[in-house]
Amino acid sequence: MVENFEPNIVVFACNWCSYAGMDLAGTSRIQYPHNLKVIRVMCSGRINPVYILEAFANGADGVLVTGCHPGDCHYISGNYKTRKRIILLERLLEQFGIEKERLRLEWVSASEGEKFANIAKEFVEQIRKLGPNHIAKELRKEVAVV
Amino acid sequence: MKKVVTIQPITRLEGHGKISIFLDETGNVKDAYYQVVEFRGFERFCIGRPVEEMPIITPRICGVCPWAHHMASAKAVDAVYGAELPKTAKKIREMAYNIFYIHDHSAVFYALSAPDFVVGPDAPRAERNILGLIGKIGLETGKKVINARMVATKLLEKLAGRAIIPTCAVPGGVSKPLTEDDRKEIEEGAKKLVDFSQFTLKIFEDVVLKNQKYLDLIMGDVYKHETYYMGLVDEKGLVNYYDGKVRVVDPKGRIYTEFHPKDYLNHIGEHVETWTYLKFPYLKSLGWKGIVDGETSGVYRVGPLGRLNVADGFATPLAQEAYEKFKEILGKPAHATLGYHWARVIEILNAAERVLELSKDPDITGKDFRVPLTNTPSEGVGIVEAPRGTLIHHYKTDQNGILTDVNLIVATTHNNAGICMSVKKASQQLIRGGNVNDGLLNMIEMAFRAYDPCLACGTHALPGQMPLDVCIYDANGRLVVEIKRP
Amino acid sequence: MNKPRLAIIPGANCAGCDYSLLDLGEKVIEVLMAVDIAYWPTAADLKLEDLEKLPDGSIDLVLFEGAVNNDETEEMAKLARRKAKNLIAFGACACFGGIPGLANVASKDGILRKAYIKSLSTVNQQGTIPCKLTRLDGIELTIPEFLESVKSLDQVVNVDYYLPGCPPPLKLVAEALTAALSGKLPPKGTVFGSMKSVCDDCKRIREDKKITEIKRYHQLIPDPERCLFEQGIICMGPATRGGCDAVCPTVNVPCRGCMGPTPGSQDQGARMLSALSSVIGLEVETGVSDEEVRKLILQVKDPLGTFYRYSLPKSIMRRVWGVRE
Ligand code: SF4
Ligand code: SF4
Ligand code: SF4
Ligand code: FES
Numbered sequence: 001m002v003e004n005f006e007p008n009i010v011v012f013a014c015n016w017c018s019y020a021g022m023d024l025a026g027t028s029r030i031q032y033p034h035n036l037k038v039i040r041v042m043c044s045g046r047i048n049p050v051y052i053l054e055a056f057a058n059g060a061d062g063v064l065v066t067g068c069h070p071g072d073c074h075y076i077s078g079n080y081k082t083r084k085r086i087i088l089l090e091r092l093l094e095q096f097g098i099e100k101e102r103l104r105l106e107w108v109s110a111s112e113g114e115k116f117a118n119i120a121k122e123f124v125e126q127i128r129k130l131g132p133n134h135i136a137k138e139l140r141k142e143v144a145v146v
Numbered sequence: 147m148k149k150v151v152t153i154q155p156i157t158r159l160e161g162h163g164k165i166s167i168f169l170d171e172t173g174n175v176k177d178a179y180y181q182v183v184e185f186r187g188f189e190r191f192c193i194g195r196p197v198e199e200m201p202i203i204t205p206r207i208c209g210v211c212p213w214a215h216h217m218a219s220a221k222a223v224d225a226v227y228g229a230e231l232p233k234t235a236k237k238i239r240e241m242a243y244n245i246f247y248i249h250d251h252s253a254v255f256y257a258l259s260a261p262d263f264v265v266g267p268d269a270p271r272a273e274r275n276i277l278g279l280i281g282k283i284g285l286e287t288g289k290k291v292i293n294a295r296m297v298a299t300k301l302l303e304k305l306a307g308r309a310i311i312p313t314c315a316v317p318g319g320v321s322k323p324l325t326e327d328d329r330k331e332i333e334e335g336a337k338k339l340v341d342f343s344q345f346t347l348k349i350f351e352d353v354v355l356k357n358q359k360y361l362d363l364i365m366g367d368v369y370k371h372e373t374y375y376m377g378l379v380d381e382k383g384l385v386n387y388y389d390g391k392v393r394v395v396d397p398k399g400r401i402y403t404e405f406h407p408k409d410y411l412n413h414i415g416e417h418v419e420t421w422t423y424l425k426f427p428y429l430k431s432l433g434w435k436g437i438v439d440g441e442t443s444g445v446y447r448v449g450p451l452g453r454l455n456v457a458d459g460f461a462t463p464l465a466q467e468a469y470e471k472f473k474e475i476l477g478k479p480a481h482a483t484l485g486y487h488w489a490r491v492i493e494i495l496n497a498a499e500r501v502l503e504l505s506k507d508p509d510i511t512g513k514d515f516r517v518p519l520t521n522t523p524s525e526g527v528g529i530v531e532a533p534r535g536t537l538i539h540h541y542k543t544d545q546n547g548i549l550t551d552v553n554l555i556v557a558t559t560h561n562n563a564g565i566c567m568s569v570k571k572a573s574q575q576l577i578r579g580g581n582v583n584d585g586l587l588n589m590i591e592m593a594f595r596a597y598d599p600c601l602a603c604g605t606h607a608l609p610g611q612m613p614l615d616v617c618i619y620d621a622n623g624r625l626v627v628e629i630k631r632p
Numbered sequence: 633m634n635k636p637r638l639a640i641i642p643g644a645n646c647a648g649c650d651y652s653l654l655d656l657g658e659k660v661i662e663v664l665m666a667v668d669i670a671y672w673p674t675a676a677d678l679k680l681e682d683l684e685k686l687p688d689g690s691i692d693l694v695l696f697e698g699a700v701n702n703d704e705t706e707e708m709a710k711l712a713r714r715k716a717k718n719l720i721a722f723g724a725c726a727c728f729g730g731i732p733g734l735a736n737v738a739s740k741d742g743i744l745r746k747a748y749i750k751s752l753s754t755v756n757q758q759g760t761i762p763c764k765l766t767r768l769d770g771i772e773l774t775i776p777e778f779l780e781s782v783k784s785l786d787q788v789v790n791v792d793y794y795l796p797g798c799p800p801p802l803k804l805v806a807e808a809l810t811a812a813l814s815g816k817l818p819p820k821g822t823v824f825g826s827m828k829s830v831c832d833d834c835k836r837i838r839e840d841k842k843i844t845e846i847k848r849y850h851q852l853i854p855d856p857e858r859c860l861f862e863q864g865i866i867c868m869g870p871a872t873r874g875g876c877d878a879v880c881p882t883v884n885v886p887c888r889g890c891m892g893p894t895p896g897s898q899d900q901g902a903r904m905l906s907a908l909s910s911v912i913g914l915e916v917e918t919g920v921s922d923e924e925v926r927k928l929i930l931q932v933k934d935p936l937g938t939f940y941r942y943s944l945p946k947s948i949m950r951r952v953w954g955v956r957e
Contacts, residue, residue: 049902084909095936097953187743198850206731209648317850421766421773
């Protein structure tokens with residue numbers, strides 16, 4: 001484990017449930033780790049796998065995707081699609097040499113502020129154990145066009 | 147005085163092969179190296195891929211003989227699944243493969259071999275290309291050549307979507323059945339191709355065989371190597387490009403060994419040198435003795451000459467007739483490296499006859515064009531005769547059909563030692579006392595070109611001029627003499 | 633009269649792009665008549681020095697064929713850029729890395745060791761591996777050195793146009809050559825191909841059905857009329873740029889993506905991942921457990937090697953990282 005490693009985490013949160021849940025955590029003063037960069041999307045189904053790949057390529061140590069519980073998606077099936085994407089993406093990340101544990105999908109409703117905080121803590125710890133994602137640095141070395 | 151002559155087909159920086167010749171203190175040739183500078187690593191990066199994908203991945207090994215990889219690969223996958231192909235499937239594959247033979251061999255002959263002979267080995271450089279060739283044989287003939295190639299191209303497109311990088315063979319058969327209309331079109335095309343091949347053979351006979359100077363050149367010592375030969379033969383011992391058992395004959399022409407494709411590892415080993423990306427296959431029972439010919443060396447040659455030397459003949463009448471003449475003049479086995487050209491022309495005829503035969507076969511429009519592969523996959527070897535020689539694909543998979551090991555021995559690799567020897571011998575005969583002249587270029591080029599080395603792919607498509615530079619460097623690598631083509 | 637100058641320069645290629653030009657038939661002759669060949673190893677006896685001698689930027693059109701995978705092809709790419717007024721990445725290898733780009737699943741060392749030491753037929757107790765420089769008797773023999781990662785042309789130099797496909801469809805080649813020779817090249821950055829996906833060119837019948845089982849291509853004989861993907865066979869059509877007339881699906885073979893990503897998407901695999909996620913599964917997935925979905929999805933055996941068959945070096949991740957072999 002790297003000393004003083006503060007994981008850099010990107011969180012994708014759908015507007016209707018998860019972002020609201022996160023908000024709730026904030027307003028209820030539930031502590032959750034500060035090293036999260038939250039990106040709000042209209043629906044988890046709108047999270048293009050490219051965003052996640054880009055996050056890892058640009059130095060994210062972990063990516064947390066959150067969405068409405070099954071059956072609750074405001075766009076009916078966005079979260080079902082997301083579930084399939086994430087499973088496939090985990091497999092792909094593994095093939096790329098990125099631990100699949102760096103990517104996580106969770107369902108968080110608007111009322112689950114505490115759940116969100118717990119998930120976030122747990123995830124940060126998990127990533128801390130995994131250590132930094134070195135790929136971004138290596139990738140930058142490769143990018144040099146004449 | 148120690149000199150290096152470097153001949154780099156195409157250029158110093160690219161091209162897939164180069165030739166370096168070492169001179170000794172007296173300026174005579176001490177050694178010669180044919181270096182292959184290309185390497186892409188298919189054996190490694192195919193591991194982890196689903197084995198059924200191989201027939202579309204491996205044609206990208208070579209855009210000149212994609213069909214050979216396509217077929218060897220499909221056969222290896224069939225073997226991995228222990229599949230028995232329905233007869234229609236087999237026949238469509240064989241027919242497509244024979245059309246490809248005509249497509250490829252004829253391009254090689256007209257663009258590469260013919261200019262040397264028709265225009266003349268010592269004709270001015272600028273004329274020794276396909277345009278010069280057309281000048282000699284007439285525009286009508288030139289058009290005929292282009293048309294024949296287009297016939298073959300169209301037929302291949304019919305069978306495989308496109309002529310280059312095909313999608314015809316699939317594991318367990320072929321991608322689609324043939325309709326009666328397709329069949330008729332192929333039969334029509336095949337008739338034209340038989341005519342065209344006879345015409346091609348006639349050009350060769352008229353121009354080359356009737357010219358004593360050329361005959362002497364072919365039979366002369368400069369281009370001769372007594373080696374073993376390898377090639378596929380069918381159950382009757384006749385030339386077959388698509389299927390059969392591997393036969394090896396010794397330099398005396400006696401059958402040295404015969405084996406089933408799956409046993410190739412018992413017979414073939416590969417030696418590695420640091421100065422080339424191409425390995426050196428040899429007969430394991432004789433061992434690697436270096437780049438030398440003769441009965442005690444494991445070096446063997448493949449390709450048109452190899453096939454004619456191992457086989458007892460051809461299954462089609464016109465080719466068989468031509469083969470008799472070939473044997474009569476060059477002997478059997480024919481050790482004359484330039485005999486490759488002649489053998490190639492006979493094979494075009496054989497392939498065309500075979501296409502015509504198959505196009506009339508009632509099975510060809512059968513409905514059993516493909517079987518699903520359901521057995522548990524494990525290991526398989528697929529061997530075909532690529533135009534340039536025996537091509538081996540060997541795959542191992544886990545029980546899900548994911549590749550765990552891949553071994554490939556491509557046609558030109560078998561000839562690696564042969565090419566090195568031919569280049570060395572030709573240069574030894576021509577470079578004396580440090581004297582290098584333009585004639586040398588062509589002579590060496592001819593030695594090298596007879597094999598039509600696939601790894602110099604790009605060089606043999608259009609006017610067939612392989613640009614060569616000869617640079618002579620002194621011991622410090624300083625350029626002393628440079629001979630350039632006009 | 634000043635004819636436009638044309639050069640075709642090969643990198644890590646199979647020569648298929650170049651060779652397929654022959655199948656343009658008479659068009660080849662037309663092109664040859666209309667241009668001055670500055671360099672084209674296949675067709676003309678011109679040397680690297682001839683190319684080097686030309687003023688920078690003086691070749692109107694350079695087609696670069698092949699990926700960049702060793703130090704010498706890298707130099708050639710740079711030379712091509714210097715001399716070219718318009719540089720076209722010719723074929724999938726040059727555009728996206730192509731099949732040779734799959735080498736990015738492995739390490740350089742692993743690739744060499746596999747081919748020269750661990751291959752089944754190699755007899756090599758000393759562990760000899762080809763290397764850049766060999767000294768024999770005071771004389772030096774050199775061969776190029778393999779790079780750590782294979783690159784697309786535009787990862788080495790700036791590229792003006794892209795002509796994808798493996799090999800590029802002849803009608804697109806003709807289109808590009810005609811445009812260049814008549815001085816009517818489209819805006820820089822243009823990819824020759826359609827603005828839609830392979831599916832848009834494909835004649836197979838789609839019913840917008842979900843698939844509940846992924847089938848491997850060798851396991852079944854597909855219905856010749858219906859969409860292959862909807863029959864459970866992974867087909868890259870939805871994630872691939874059109875322009876090839878969907879030749880592969882037309883002969884019952886699934887598309888493998890040689891035309892590269894669809895317009896507007898930068899990562900072909902990510903695009904395919906989305907497409908697959910939309911097609912696979914049940915109509916209603918309420919009550920279906922994560923485990924069940926996982927089982928279904930994991931039928932996709934080799935997503936990386938399939939989704940990025942021709943575009944691994946050009947993907948966001950570019951290669952497999954930390955390979956241990
Ligand atoms: S794009 Fe395809 S045809 Fe062209 S060089 Fe690459 S592998 Fe060969
Ligand atoms: S997925 Fe494949 S078979 Fe289906 S429409 Fe698209 S290209 Fe055609
Ligand atoms: S269908 Fe797909 S793989 Fe086939 S040529 Fe078109 S883009 Fe390439
Ligand atoms: S709106 Fe929340 S997942 Fe679709």
